[in-house]
Amino acid sequence: MSSQTNESLVLAPVSTAHGEITLPGSKSLSNRILLLAALAEGETRISNLLNSDDVRYMLQALTALGVKLTLSDDKTECLVQGKGGRLSYDGALTLFLGNAGTAMRPLCAALAASDGEFTLTGEPRMYERPIGDLVDCLRATGADITYLGEESYPPLLIRGSRLRGGQVSIRGNISSQFLTAMLMAAPLCEGDLEIVVEGELVSKPYIRITLDVMQRFGVTVDNHDYQRFVVRAGQHYRAPGDIMVEGDASSASYFLAAAAIAGGTVRVHGTGAASVQGDARFADVLEQMGAKVAWGDTWIEVSRGQLKGIDVDLNHIPDAAMTIATTALFAEGSTAIRNIYNWRVKETDRLSAMATELRKVGATVEEGDDYIVITPPARILSAEIDTYDDHRMAMCFSLAAFGDSPVTINDPGCTAKTFPGYFELFDRLTR
Numbered sequence: 001m002s003s004q005t006n007e008s009l010v011l012a013p014v015s016t017a018h019g020e021i022t023l024p025g026s027k028s029l030s031n032r033i034l035l036l037a038a039l040a041e042g043e044t045r046i047s048n049l050l051n052s053d054d055v056r057y058m059l060q061a062l063t064a065l066g067v068k069l070t071l072s073d074d075k076t077e078c079l080v081q082g083k084g085g086r087l088s089y090d091g092a093l094t095l096f097l098g099n100a101g102t103a104m105r106p107l108c109a110a111l112a113a114s115d116g117e118f119t120l121t122g123e124p125r126m127y128e129r130p131i132g133d134l135v136d137c138l139r140a141t142g143a144d145i146t147y148l149g150e151e152s153y154p155p156l157l158i159r160g161s162r163l164r165g166g167q168v169s170i171r172g173n174i175s176s177q178f179l180t181a182m183l184m185a186a187p188l189c190e191g192d193l194e195i196v197v198e199g200e201l202v203s204k205p206y207i208r209i210t211l212d213v214m215q216r217f218g219v220t221v222d223n224h225d226y227q228r229f230v231v232r233a234g235q236h237y238r239a240p241g242d243i244m245v246e247g248d249a250s251s252a253s254y255f256l257a258a259a260a261i262a263g264g265t266v267r268v269h270g271t272g273a274a275s276v277q278g279d280a281r282f283a284d285v286l287e288q289m290g291a292k293v294a295w296g297d298t299w300i301e302v303s304r305g306q307l308k309g310i311d312v313d314l315n316h317i318p319d320a321a322m323t324i325a326t327t328a329l330f331a332e333g334s335t336a337i338r339n340i341y342n343w344r345v346k347e348t349d350r351l352s353a354m355a356t357e358l359r360k361v362g363a364t365v366e367e368g369d370d371y372i373v374i375t376p377p378a379r380i381l382s383a384e385i386d387t388y389d390d391h392r393m394a395m396c397f398s399l400a401a402f403g404d405s406p407v408t409i410n411d412p413g414c415t416a417k418t419f420p421g422y423f424e425l426f427d428r429l430t431r
């Protein structure tokens with residue numbers, strides 16, 4: 001790392017990545033576990049909680065809702081006194097949820113099934129991220145939700161009530177978080193809840209995370225091939241006692257890709273063959289490109305191979321897929337990443353942002369509605385990378401430092417959404 005201001009970070013060219021990293025906790029698991037711990041009967045002791053913006057928004061929301069939480073000084077351990085049911089609040093409450101999809105969507109459903117009047121707000125980008133499919137589904141079982149701005153987008157006014165249950169359908173083609181939110185709120189309904197997924201379900205492995213966490217809190221879901229789900233009434237979340245958050249598999253992708261590109265070996269600890277996170281399978285994609293990969297139950301190790309371009313559908317790992325886009329800069333031939341339409345509705349329009357910034361370093365890029373094809377340049381150009389308030393844009397483009405020119409990352413602080421210490425670890429690994 002050669003120089004940093006608040007506005008930008010200049011990464012000097014690097015040529016090796018070597019070492020071991022213990023991953024911070026998974027964002028997806030941290031926010032699910034916190035919410036279910038709050039709804040559960042009993043006390044949950046969480047370890048390896050992620051300390052980042054997205055998790056802080058969930059913690060602040062639960063605290064405002066009257067959930068008793070005790071955090072360790074480093075904010076990675078948390079004791080939660082469960083409410084033993086709905087998160088009811090006497091009066092009106094406004095909750096600011098930043099740009100955290102894993103807070104906005106699940107809290108929307110859980111609060112629709114609680115008592116109180118809740119206004120859910122967030123950063124301007126949150127008001128451009130759709131939530132209509134979830135709201136429609138909640139309304140079909142009795143929820144009272146009003147859009148305070150544009151139809152189908154936050155901010156929302158939720159007048160909590162008893163949700164009936166019954167049979168509902170939900171569209172799955174924009175975000176799996178809508179289904180996750182319905183599933184997690186299902187035990188708060190009065191009757192059985194049957195959820196039928198309409199059309200394609202994107203980001204499917206995240207549903208496995210949801211079902212796994214619900215199971216650990218004592219609630220069983222009948223899963224009919226990820227198309228129909230039934231949650232029987234009369235089930236209640238019960239605190240599991242101690243629960244440890246797996247390391248974040250999406251965060252692992254940058255370090256593993258660094259090893260695949262540079263000479264050296266990197267081992268990440270905290271996710272592996274036994275991981276519940278779909279993004280652990282990112283390593284398979286690196287292997288397909290030519291990297292050498294070894295697995296343990298709780299670790300993944302990657303070392304360099306001769307990388308070649310591939311043509312892949314990465315709908316199942318949309319977050320880690322961004323890391324493949326910048327890894328492609330170092331492969332022989334073109335790489336096509338397909339079926340990633342929902343990149344457009346995340347922290348920024350990631351398809352457009354990725355195409356623009358890859359071109360700055362010299363790549364030839366074809367941007368389709370739901371795919372991107374990247375042809376690497378003969379030599380990576382020195383460039384100033386804009387990050388669009390998107391933590392993953394910042395982290396992905398750190399890999400451009402494996403070219404032989406410096407790369408400037410604008411607004412490196414945006415990694416705080418999921419990985420505040422990212423650039424320090426990248427520096428340590430590549431020194």
Ligand SMILES: O=C(O)C1=C[C@@H](OP(=O)(O)O)[C@@H](O)[C@H](O)C1
Nearest residue numbers: 028102175176177203206318319
């Ligand atoms: O459920 C989750 O924890 C997540 C699901 C994915 O979103 P989509 O289902 O909207 O693709 C992913 O991109 C996001 O970072 C986390």
Ligand SMILES: C=C(OP(=O)(O)O)C(=O)O
Nearest residue numbers: 099100101102319346347
């Ligand atoms: C899409 C992401 O976040 P969110 O949970 O806000 O959807 C992400 O972390 O890449």
